[in-house]
Amino acid sequence: MDGVHDLGGTQGFGGVRYAPGAQVFHAAWEMRANALYALCARRGIINMDEYRHAIERMEPRHYLGAGYYERSLTGLATLLVEKGLATAQELNVLAGGRFPLALPAAAGRVNAPGRHRYQAGDAVNVRNEHFSGHVRMPAYIRGKSGVVVAVSPAYPFPDAHAHGLDAEHEPTYDVRFRSIDLWPDACDAAMVHVGVFESYLEPGRAQPPVASAGVALADSA
Amino acid sequence: MYLNPATVPAASIESRVSAVEHILERAGVAVKEEVAQLTQLAQEQWIAQNGARLVARSWVDPGFRERLLQNGMAAAAEFGLGMPAHHRCLVVLENSATIHNVICCTLCSCTAFTIIGLPPDWYKDFEYRSRIVRQARTVLAEMGLQLDPAVEIRVWDTTADTRYMVLPQRPRGTEGWSEDRLAAIVTRESMIGVQRLEV
Numbered sequence: 001m002d003g004v005h006d007l008g009g010t011q012g013f014g015g016v017r018y019a020p021g022a023q024v025f026h027a028a029w030e031m032r033a034n035a036l037y038a039l040c041a042r043r044g045i046i047n048m049d050e051y052r053h054a055i056e057r058m059e060p061r062h063y064l065g066a067g068y069y070e071r072s073l074t075g076l077a078t079l080l081v082e083k084g085l086a087t088a089q090e091l092n093v094l095a096g097g098r099f100p101l102a103l104p105a106a107a108g109r110v111n112a113p114g115r116h117r118y119q120a121g122d123a124v125n126v127r128n129e130h131f132s133g134h135v136r137m138p139a140y141i142r143g144k145s146g147v148v149v150a151v152s153p154a155y156p157f158p159d160a161h162a163h164g165l166d167a168e169h170e171p172t173y174d175v176r177f178r179s180i181d182l183w184p185d186a187c188d189a190a191m192v193h194v195g196v197f198e199s200y201l202e203p204g205r206a207q208p209p210v211a212s213a214g215v216a217l218a219d220s221a
Numbered sequence: 222m223y224l225n226p227a228t229v230p231a232a233s234i235e236s237r238v239s240a241v242e243h244i245l246e247r248a249g250v251a252v253k254e255e256v257a258q259l260t261q262l263a264q265e266q267w268i269a270q271n272g273a274r275l276v277a278r279s280w281v282d283p284g285f286r287e288r289l290l291q292n293g294m295a296a297a298a299e300f301g302l303g304m305p306a307h308h309r310c311l312v313v314l315e316n317s318a319t320i321h322n323v324i325c326c327t328l329c330s331c332t333a334f335t336i337i338g339l340p341p342d343w344y345k346d347f348e349y350r351s352r353i354v355r356q357a358r359t360v361l362a363e364m365g366l367q368l369d370p371a372v373e374i375r376v377w378d379t380t381a382d383t384r385y386m387v388l389p390q391r392p393r394g395t396e397g398w399s400e401d402r403l404a405a406i407v408t409r410e411s412m413i414g415v416q417r418l419e420v
Contacts, residue, residue, distance in 0.1 A: 097232030
């Protein structure tokens with residue numbers, strides 16, 4: 001889905017609120033929230049794709065106003081309701097007030113038919129697709145061309161796995177894009193690598209190696 | 222009963238956490254024990270010192286460095302370090318004088334947390350997630366890392382369940398140091414790629 005969670009390349013955010021050695025947790029409840037999602041994943045009550053999608057489905061104002069662990073808790077609670085372990089009303093009563101949950105999911109989809117296999121060095125295009133369910137293709141690579149630099153083990157296809165559909169395992173590829181192809185005229189020169197599921201890809205046309213910051217690409221895979 | 226989000230404020234976050242704990246207890250989960258166990262793991266086991274040991278070993282043992290670059294998960298297993306079931310691959314990205322790697326997760330906040338430690342707050346914030354892929358050199362400079370213009374920046378967005386860690390360059394002036402002493406200077410930030418190590 002084209003949601004507010006898909007932040008890569010979004011403009012308007014300011015400086016990173018950075019400090020060396022920054023903390024992971026800032027309050028005891030954050031540790032509890034983190035443990036709750038982790039134990040549910042470990043026990044198979046939820047899978048990671050369902051969990052990520054439940055967070056993405058948060059009402060945008062809530063998503064942007066909440067910190068990381070509130071988003072985690074909201075996603076988990078939403079799944080507990082959707083899986084029949086609780087009702088929304090029950091959560092309101094237990095919390096002693098309104099317990100905001102994520103919005104309902106659109107339909108999922110199964111793996112793309114007729115997928116191609118790729119290997120390091122292959123040119124690929126990211127399919128120009130818009131899909132309203134869970135998808136792990138960040139919008140900034142949609143329709144763009146890149147080169148495979150590595151192949152990863154097969155994983156369940158998230159667009160199906162997040163929706164309780166039969167998810168065939170498929171390889172993911174580390175695909176290298178040039179930042180200038182992603183955001184022409186408005187980016188810093190860099191190579192941007194994205195882990196892309198096979199279903200999101202189609203064969204591309206070979207690109208000539210292009211120098212970035214004085215370093216040739218041909219030998220950089 | 223409909224509670225209008227525009228007019229009814231949300232219950233406190235602590236009480237929402239308690240509500241979820243209650244639901245899970247009712248489902249048969251020993252919540253107190255499991256939360257205590259996972260909190261202990263988060264604080265004591267999933268820490269940057271794990272990755273730091275891998276980095277230090279790779280600096281003193283070329284054979285280990287090869288194995289780490291070839292198959293990060295198998296090399297980590299030599300140290301007894303594991304990864305969660307849904308992480309099936311650890312890719313180790315080696316920095317050099319001309320190449321600088323930096324990792325992120327634009328869609329959520331994924332990391333190889335059992336190896337390089339749980340991610341710090343800023344890694345999970347919208348500023349880093351939105352900007353590092355598009356303005357890497359600017360963002361790194363803002364964070365205190367000025368890279369020579371000739372250095373190629375490689376950003377790695379953790380969009381699948383492959384996990385990444387940066388293998389920082391060994392700093393000058395550490396010749397002859399013991400592995401333990403080397404491991405002590407390796408930071409989580411250097412394995413994310415927002416810092417280069419110096420002594």
